[in-house]
Amino acid sequence: MRPKEFVYHRARDLDHALALLAEHGEEARPISGGQSLVPMMNLRLARPDHLVDVNDLGLDEIREEAGALHVGAMVRHERYLTDPLIRRHLPALLEAVHWIGHPTIRRNGTLGGSLCHADPTAELPAMAVLHGARIVLASTAGRREVAACDFFKGAYMTDVQPGEMLVSVIFPCPQGAHSGAFEELGERLGDFAMGSFGVVLEHEGGVIRRAATVCGGAKMTPIRLPEIEAALQGQTLAGLDAAALGDRVTGLIAPAGDFQVSAEYRRALIGELAGRALQRARDIALNAQP
Amino acid sequence: MTRITLTVNGRKHVVEAEPRRLLADVLREDCGLTGVHIGCAHGACGCCTVHVDGSPRLSCLTFAVQMDGRAIRTVEDLGGTEATHPLQQAFRRNHALQCGYCTPGFLMALLPFVEAQVSAGQMPDDDEIREAMSGNICRCTGYQGIVEAVRETIGDALAAKTEAAQ
Known part of the structure; x- marks a missing residue:
């Protein structure tokens, strides 16, 4: 099958993306790697009227700050396999990454995409819950943080509201x-x-x-x-x-x-x-x- | 309709495409590259794997409009209609295909893996080869012949490297 028609927007930066998401609300979805959203669209299980392409936004940092790793929404899965901070602080996550899809999916899929897709058995949502991560959501109204255990509402359902976009995830590092x-x-x-x-x-x-x-x-x-x-x-x-x-x-x-x-x-x-x-x-x- | 420019196998193509059109469809229908096979159209079979700026990507999970300005490589660019690329030749020798529907996807997924192993000067074990092709499904030959073709290609390239160094 093929997706229903939609309007494609390529966001220049985060403000532009959030403005587009605010304008189109429930009818819009951000797209980055497309490894979960496009299958859903091809099967017409997802039918957004607007796609906001966020591939030019950056948001791909992994940095350590105040005892936590801040991981950008656009970090692609394959990065974890060679990242020294992940190896040192989140060894369970490092093991879980080997189970995500296969090499081509890991090369293109992103953290934000995986969490927002919220497949019940997906690895990264499980890692967010395991580490008590905080999910950072942005909109034109500002930012808010949601605990991972409150973020996932059901199969393929999350706390992301119309106009919001996941921008990063804060994983507290295990201590000692x-x-x-x-x-x-x-x-x-x-x-x-x-x-x-x-x-x-x-x-x-x-x-x-x-x-x-x-x-x-x-x-x-x-x-x-x-x-x-x-x-x-x-x-x-x-x-x-x-x-x-x-x-x-x-x-x-x-x-x-x-x-x-x-x-x-x-x-x-x-x-x-x-x-x-x-x-x-x-x-x-x-x-x-x- | 959106006008996009793709560099496909080194040639520039200007295409008018609806945003919902998949890269796989545009490559097949607008560029005439029917070596891009569409098996499942939801990212499960790997048949439609192409390279975007040198990196494997499923063209059924990519909208053509997202690829404006990018360089795409398809199986046609490997060894032409005679399939002369060493990896293609090794597939032939090792019975790594029967109907051949999945073959372009396997070749495009495996080529960067093979090249990386050769440039690192190492022979992967079978588990690593199987992991590298885990995103591709073959429904007739099975995978052993493909593993052997990969091993043979890497082995030949490593031997050639050693010979050149001597």
Whole structure:
């Protein structure tokens, strides 16, 4: 299929883009890499009347500021693979990037596009939730920040209002010694995930000070698992029973089935992925111990 | 209608296009480059892969108007109708195609990978080759022949480099 007709605008800079988005409101969508929006348009699941091309806006910085990484909306996925700040501060995200689509998608797709598309099992939305990221939205009225856990409203639904555009994402860096891991399963390499699990462990002297977890595929948005995080906190790395915690995860989630997998299979799968991710995060942390 | 200028395979094309027209359609219909194949038109199969300023991109996920002023390269520019490019020749020798519908996409997705490996002087392992072509679907031959064609192309180029250095 082919998209319905639309008016194409090429924004010169951010102010121009925001003015166009303000003018056309609900009928307008920003387009950057087009790796999620254009398939939706080709299938006529998305039918914007106006496209605002934001490829000339820049917004592609990754910078460290006040204990957080500020990542521009236009950063393309493949950048993370070689970025030293990502490697140092967000190892779980670095692992997750390998699971995003395939090389051509990673070369063209952007952070802003992926988050605003809000596929329920996409990797970057899960990473935003895992790290407690803050999403920065701009409009002609100014800027606001939304916590990632409030940003995703449902499958393909976000808190972005007409006239707004995602301009950057603030990922707080894990503090002190930390490790991270991410596990996913799809039918083939680069396919939509059936389920995923990410974890960050902050540790000191062999003891977990703070843990964050995220589960993809359990609900229509990525979710944290506070019970698992509480169970991890204060645990010794050496004594961490990852498989048992993975089993506990299955008791905490009630995913839906779909055309690929039954609800029961997905529940067991996510538990298994949780066990593996926790085990690897533990092993990485233990190997890094002096 | 919007007037756009594309440099396609080194030739300048001025095209009047509706904004909704995909780069893939403009290349096929306005530029006559039917080596750009459209399999799924939603970014799943990789058949329509072309190079934009040297970098692989799915032409079914790109509107032609976005490409004003850019340089596009399609499979026609590799080895012409005789398919003389070393990667194309290796595909032929290794039975890396049957119906050939997916082949232009594989070639365009794999060529920058092959060139990067050769310039780095390294032979990738099979997993790396499979990762590099993970965005392309073949529904008849399967992938082993393609992996072998990639390995052979890189191997030949590395051997030629060594010989030239001696």
